[in-house]
Amino acid sequence: MTKLLKNAQKTLLNNRRSGYTLPTNNKLYPAQWNWDSAFIALGYSHFNLNFALEEINTLLKGQWKDGMIPHILFHDKNTKYFPNHTVWNCGNKIASSGITQPPIIVSVLRQILEGNKISKKQKGRVKEIVKKLKKYIEWFIKFRDPKKNGLISILHPWESGYDNSSIWDDPMSKVKVEKNLKYKRGDIKVVNPEQRPLKTDYDRYVTIKNHLKANKYNPTKLYKISKFNVIDIGFNSIFLRALKDLIILLKRYNISYSNLKKFSKKSEKQLTKLYDSKKDIFYAYDVKNKKKIIVPSITNFFILYADIKNNLLNKKIIKSLKKYNKGKKYIFSSIKPDHKSFEEKRYWRGPIWINCNWIIYQGLKNKDKIFSSYVKKKTIGLVNKKGFHEYYSCKSGNAMGAYNFSWSAALYLDLVLNKN
Numbered sequence: 442m443t444k445l446l447k448n449a450q451k452t453l454l455n456n457r458r459s460g461y462t463l464p465t466n467n468k469l470y471p472a473q474w475n476w477d478s479a480f481i482a483l484g485y486s487h488f489n490l491n492f493a494l495e496e497i498n499t500l501l502k503g504q505w506k507d508g509m510i511p512h513i514l515f516h517d518k519n520t521k522y523f524p525n526h527t528v529w530n531c532g533n534k535i536a537s538s539g540i541t542q543p544p545i546i547v548s549v550l551r552q553i554l555e556g557n558k559i560s561k562k563q564k565g566r567v568k569e570i571v572k573k574l575k576k577y578i579e580w581f582i583k584f585r586d587p588k589k590n591g592l593i594s595i596l597h598p599w600e601s602g603y604d605n606s607s608i609w610d611d612p613m614s615k616v617k618v619e620k621n622l623k624y625k626r627g628d629i630k631v632v633n634p635e636q637r638p639l640k641t642d643y644d645r646y647v648t649i650k651n652h653l654k655a656n657k658y659n660p661t662k663l664y665k666i667s668k669f670n671v672i673d674i675g676f677n678s679i680f681l682r683a684l685k686d687l688i689i690l691l692k693r694y695n696i697s698y699s700n701l702k703k704f705s706k707k708s709e710k711q712l713t714k715l716y717d718s719k720k721d722i723f724y725a726y727d728v729k730n731k732k733k734i735i736v737p738s739i740t741n742f743f744i745l746y747a748d749i750k751n752n753l754l755n756k757k758i759i760k761s762l763k764k765y766n767k768g769k770k771y772i773f774s775s776i777k778p779d780h781k782s783f784e785e786k787r788y789w790r791g792p793i794w795i796n797c798n799w800i801i802y803q804g805l806k807n808k809d810k811i812f813s814s815y816v817k818k819k820t821i822g823l824v825n826k827k828g829f830h831e832y833y834s835c836k837s838g839n840a841m842g843a844y845n846f847s848w849s850a851a852l853y854l855d856l857v858l859n860k861n
């Protein structure tokens with residue numbers, strides 16, 4: 442085993458607390474995050490299956506009664522983090538945030554199960570996990586697509602996982618900041634502020650969050666009145682893939698799935714309609730303001746991960762992806778470098794993120810062997826050179842944000858060790 446693989450394991454183990462793992466060992470994110478935990482579990486599955494299942498189990502302990510799995514679980518309450526548990530003031534059994542994140546945990550679970558031998562004892566545990574994930578996916582359908590259009594809304598940019606992406610610029614510009622807003626950010630004390638979201642962004646994040654809280658996180662009501670309601674391509678792609686993987690898992694464990702199949706078909710059809718063939722781009726839809734959002738974000742290419750059954754469209758998407766960072770030494774920038782909103786260092790507005798590359802690679806590998814191998818090689822090469830950081834400049838490759846970042850280590854393990 443190479444030194445870096447050992448370091449990747451060490452990074453995860455050093456960030457591990459009781460039953461869950463922090464996104465990093467510095468002070469930036471002192472809690473358990475939803476999609477981070479999914480990636481982290483995948484990393485563990487390459488050297489400790491029990492830790493992988495435990496990571497998922499702990500996350501599911503925080504599931505709300507209605508099925509939602511929060512985006513943050515605050516196991517440790519003595520934290521200076523903002524927004525901490527007192528600010529959200531909610532949770533079921535474990536203090537949590539009141540919003541969710543991309544449900545990639547479902548697909549990751551399937552991948553873990555297919556890559557490992559599961560003991561009889563573990564099988565029982567897994568069946569319980571699958572039942573809970575079914576409830577989670579049904580929660581999205583019930584509350585985030587109440588009209589059953591086949592597309593899921595997010596009600597806060599934080600739900601996407603790509604917090605300050607330029608995709609949200611237009612809908613966020615319409616959010617009127619609450620008067621006398623009081624909060625203290627901790628992130629800009631730990632990381633250079635030029636690599637983090639702006640104050641105007643935070644003012645709006647907090648305004649939306651306060652509104653969700655004032656409405657007691659009531660999912661039925663908030664779909665209609667939230668200050669932010671967007672159908673995003675990346676999120677819906679991860680959701681659709683989760684739905685497909687869930688159906689496979691439900692079949693395997695003899696749990697009913699009939700209503701999900703219908704929704705999955707509809708979702709695939711509707712998602713495909715968000716492709717603008719003239720501009721050769723997928724667009725997000727601002728439900729609140731009834732407006733298309735056209736921003737060239739790498740997350741639009743998560744559509745490949747959804748594995749839609751349309752070869753012609755997949756080919757077009759891949760062609761367009763090949764042009765996205767053409768001739769660049771490092772791939773993939775979170776926003777296309779020639780777009781007016783691109784910023785080399787500012788978080789989700791330009792830097793390279795290992796989880797995005799990993800999702801794209803997963804989507805490509807059964808569609809374009811040569812290009813997918815290239816993406817894998819470039820991603821591994823960047824981490825080999827710069828280590829496990831939160832994000833990287835697409836111009837210089839320089840590492841930014843938090844160091845010892847768990848999902849960069851976990852996905853490095855998967856990219857290097859997974860032979861599929």
Ligand code: GLC
Pocket residue numbers: 464470474475476477601602603604
């Ligand atoms: C930031 C990221 C989000 C991630 C979290 C913890 O909020 O935008 O994607 O889950 O940090 O790493």
